[in-house]
Amino acid sequence: MASQDTASQQAPNAPMEQRLAAVERVLEVRAHDKGLSVDGTMEWVEEKLMAENGAKVVARAWTDPAFRARLLADGKAAIAEFGIGLPAIQRQVYVLENTPSVHNVIVCTLCSCTATTLIGPPPNWYEDLEYRARVVREARTVLQEMGCPVAPETEVRVWDTTADTRFMVLPMQPPETIGWPEDKLAAIVTRDSLIGVARPSAEGG
Numbered sequence: 001m002a003s004q005d006t007a008s009q010q011a012p013n014a015p016m017e018q019r020l021a022a023v024e025r026v027l028e029v030r031a032h033d034k035g036l037s038v039d040g041t042m043e044w045v046e047e048k049l050m051a052e053n054g055a056k057v058v059a060r061a062w063t064d065p066a067f068r069a070r071l072l073a074d075g076k077a078a079i080a081e082f083g084i085g086l087p088a089i090q091r092q093v094y095v096l097e098n099t100p101s102v103h104n105v106i107v108c109t110l111c112s113c114t115a116t117t118l119i120g121p122p123p124n125w126y127e128d129l130e131y132r133a134r135v136v137r138e139a140r141t142v143l144q145e146m147g148c149p150v151a152p153e154t155e156v157r158v159w160d161t162t163a164d165t166r167f168m169v170l171p172m173q174p175p176e177t178i179g180w181p182e183d184k185l186a187a188i189v190t191r192d193s194l195i196g197v198a199r200p201s202a203e204g205g
């Protein structure tokens, strides 16, 4: 915990109005640079920020061990192989591998950030205060309630997103899908499985 002296040395935050105005200016400049109207911006969001991107990355990781190793070592560099980038504020994305002994789940306790270019905009339940508060205290119970029970012998790791560090879960491949082509595999990887509250299934998640 920061001492009084340490706290007093930190730069003061600007008032909320100034911070909002700064964000609006950045959005306006970026939209103008891309030649986008509000409608165009929404189309860009729907095209670029979506769980299908994460699903493609997972399918490749399931079928290509060398890519999987690169993805786990440096998520940002590996997803760039798909032409998927990160917004400037997101400096790194860490890919968390689920295994029989470890189950990872993501939350943003501060607000509701996700790795947007891989997972898409956060779902409503992810933004809910109850999820954000409870998953860090009683992850197993929350996962059970969401239909994703975790075996007692499996460790649960909860990862709290920050503004510049985002996460994506690499779920386990259902054994019966071994040998499937990438596009068929990608189709069973759901947004919720990229967050860690669901598991892909051969029946389509």
Ligand SMILES: [Fe+2]
Binding pocket: 108, 109, 110, 111, 112, 113, 114, 161, 162
């Ligand atoms: Fe957040």
